[in-house]
Amino acid sequence: MLKAPDHQVAGHQARDGSLGPLVDGSGYFYKPLQNLDRGSKELAFYTSFNSMNGIPPRIRRFFPSFHGSETFQASDGSGLLPHLVLEDLVFGRKNPSIMDVKIGSRTWYPGVSDDYIQKCFTKDMKTTSMSLGFRLSGLQVYGSEESGYWKPSKKAVQSFTVEDVRLALRKFVSSDVGWASDKDTLPDCSLATRIYGGPSGVLAQLIELKEWFEDQTIFHFNSCSVLVLYEKESALRGKTHGAAVKLVDFAHVLDGNGIIDHNFLGGLCSLIKFISGIVAEANKALHGLESSADGLELH
Amino acid sequence: MLKAPDHQVAGHQARDGSLGPLVDGSGYFYKPLQNLDRGSKELAFYTSFNSMNGIPPRIRRFFPSFHGSETFQASDGSGLLPHLVLEDLVFGRKNPSIMDVKIGSRTWYPGVSDDYIQKCFTKDMKTTSMSLGFRLSGLQVYGSEESGYWKPSKKAVQSFTVEDVRLALRKFVSSDVGWASDKDTLPDCSLATRIYGGPSGVLAQLIELKEWFEDQTIFHFNSCSVLVLYEKESALRGKTHGAAVKLVDFAHVLDGNGIIDHNFLGGLCSLIKFISGIVAEANKALHGLESSADGLELH
Numbered sequence: 001m002l003k004a005p006d007h008q009v010a011g012h013q014a015r016d017g018s019l020g021p022l023v024d025g026s027g028y029f030y031k032p033l034q035n036l037d038r039g040s041k042e043l044a045f046y047t048s049f050n051s052m053n054g055i056p057p058r059i060r061r062f063f064p065s066f067h068g069s070e071t072f073q074a075s076d077g078s079g080l081l082p083h084l085v086l087e088d089l090v091f092g093r094k095n096p097s098i099m100d101v102k103i104g105s106r107t108w109y110p111g112v113s114d115d116y117i118q119k120c121f122t123k124d125m126k127t128t129s130m131s132l133g134f135r136l137s138g139l140q141v142y143g144s145e146e147s148g149y150w151k152p153s154k155k156a157v158q159s160f161t162v163e164d165v166r167l168a169l170r171k172f173v174s175s176d177v178g179w180a181s182d183k184d185t186l187p188d189c190s191l192a193t194r195i196y197g198g199p200s201g202v203l204a205q206l207i208e209l210k211e212w213f214e215d216q217t218i219f220h221f222n223s224c225s226v227l228v229l230y231e232k233e234s235a236l237r238g239k240t241h242g243a244a245v246k247l248v249d250f251a252h253v254l255d256g257n258g259i260i261d262h263n264f265l266g267g268l269c270s271l272i273k274f275i276s277g278i279v280a281e282a283n284k285a286l287h288g289l290e291s292s293a294d295g296l297e298l299h
Numbered sequence: 300m301l302k303a304p305d306h307q308v309a310g311h312q313a314r315d316g317s318l319g320p321l322v323d324g325s326g327y328f329y330k331p332l333q334n335l336d337r338g339s340k341e342l343a344f345y346t347s348f349n350s351m352n353g354i355p356p357r358i359r360r361f362f363p364s365f366h367g368s369e370t371f372q373a374s375d376g377s378g379l380l381p382h383l384v385l386e387d388l389v390f391g392r393k394n395p396s397i398m399d400v401k402i403g404s405r406t407w408y409p410g411v412s413d414d415y416i417q418k419c420f421t422k423d424m425k426t427t428s429m430s431l432g433f434r435l436s437g438l439q440v441y442g443s444e445e446s447g448y449w450k451p452s453k454k455a456v457q458s459f460t461v462e463d464v465r466l467a468l469r470k471f472v473s474s475d476v477g478w479a480s481d482k483d484t485l486p487d488c489s490l491a492t493r494i495y496g497g498p499s500g501v502l503a504q505l506i507e508l509k510e511w512f513e514d515q516t517i518f519h520f521n522s523c524s525v526l527v528l529y530e531k532e533s534a535l536r537g538k539t540h541g542a543a544v545k546l547v548d549f550a551h552v553l554d555g556n557g558i559i560d561h562n563f564l565g566g567l568c569s570l571i572k573f574i575s576g577i578v579a580e581a582n583k584a585l586h587g588l589e590s591s592a593d594g595l596e597l598h
Binding site: 105106110125130131132133162214215217257259260262263265266267269270272273 | 404405409424429430431432461513514516556558559561562564565566568569571572
């Protein structure tokens with residue numbers, strides 16, 4: 001039984017008769033092929049990427065697994081439409097916290113129409129893409145059983161300033177201390193060292209991805225997003241929190257032609273710098289507390 | 300006695316009554332303050348950078364040393380004009396090979412006029428800035444005593460394609476085997492491992508600079524160039540070749556405001572990828588020859 005995904009934070013939604021992706025509740029995510037040949041471009045990317053030798057497993061894990069395409073009734077009732085069959089990235093995750101971060105200071109690319117360039121350009125200038133090299137496209141942060149999710153509206157996220165993004169990246173790894181409802185309550189970043197930091201944390205994964213981007217000249221990932229996911233309750237109980245970094249949205253991928261994707265790489269480095277700053281601060285706070293405790297014992 | 304520099308490869312030239320920089324033949328380079336307050340911005344940058352604690356010496360060495368400003372008769376005879384007093388980077392170098400590489404896929408920045416954005420945008424699209432993340436602004440490559448310099452005109456350099464840039468980066472570290480006059484002769488990259496490679500080579504310096512750019516959020520180096528210099532004759536004689544990487548042109552530097560310069564960093568990584576590719580190929584060729592020699596001995 002296909003239905004709209006419960007935890008979609010960005011993109012078109014299959015609700016109220018609109019066209020959007022569907023999930024089957026058993027691990028598959030069905031993404032309708034978009035018009036303007038974007039859908040077929042994304043299908044071509046997945047097909048090509050899937051059959052490519054030489055992509056190491058440590059890099060392949062950043063991409064949703066791909067299982068071909070299937071044609072069935074689209075969510076908007078418009079008739080039969082081919083859908084990409086992808087891994088459902090949130091399948092089996094309980095109350096996942098998710099960020100969709102569109103990478104790159106520029107979301108357009110040479111060869112598209114002037115209208116499209118202008119549309120992207122305006123949005124890149126209005127959002128944080130131009131200044132930060134990335135923008136949030138959507139997010140949901142699980143607070144607690146009582147508070148549920150902090151999930152700002154699409155419109156709210158689109159108007160995020162640099163400071164809003166900085167704050168959201170901190171809220172993402174904070175205990176529910178009221179910041180979801182009260183904007184004067186500062187996030188505590190209590191989960192920063194566990195989720196962002198550590199050998200299998202978000203930062204380590206982003207750095208691994210970055211190293212690939214410093215070298216790979218096969219693809220240019222225009223207008224592509226990094227999805228960051230984890231499970232707060234598991235993290236709070238000291239269990240596996242499933243912190244994962246995934247790349248999604250490949251409708252604008254182009255051949256690299258022997259040139260690195262400097263637009264994506266620059267933005268990724270900017271995101272890394274923000275996240276490493278939060279980890280460093282959290283480590284310092286932990287270390288500072290330990291030092292104080294040591295101090296108390298000594299004197 | 301002030302005169303126009305012998306080895307200027309880009310920028311305004313103090314010749315034929317035009318305004319440009321001057322040198323005094325004893326190690327100083329005098330750069331006139333440009334109009335449109337760019338000159339005063341560059342002066343402000345040097346003054347601020349010079350007095351800044353916390354810039355490590357390994358990074359400071361990438362910047363020309365700064366010795367204040369002096370007012371004297373400008374080269375175009377227009378009257379008294381303040382000049383930045385800088386280190387003459389080619390002072391004492393015999394027949395230097397020089398490349399001026401303007402870094403960044405975008406040379407404009409938010410806050411400037413629409414006309415200025417449009418002018419920069421058009422040039423970024425026409426040159427390799429957009430595609431490569433950098434463009435050559437000028438270069439001179441010393442061939443030999445007979446052939447002298449290969450120094451394509453400003454117009455020729457401005458119309459360089461991606462392939463032209465790739466070729467120029469190879470010619471830069473090649474023996475004079477006729478490529479300067481005959482476009483069908485391929486450069487041999489015989490100096491690649493010595494000039495680009497090695498612990499104090501160009502690549503090692505660019506990587507050191509890159510690591511700083513991954514972290515520093517003080518400045519955004521808009522429309523700034525990396526200058527690459529070395530002395531071929533010294534290199535051929537196995538002497539110190541003086542391979543150096545320097546940053547120049549700071550009229551468009553802005554405060555970083557806690558954000559890395561992802562535009563510069565992306566372009567720098569792209570340049571690094573090109574140069575490391577040339578080094579890897581040269582190493583492979585060397586290694587291949589050694590392997591063949593081994594093979595001859597064995598069989």
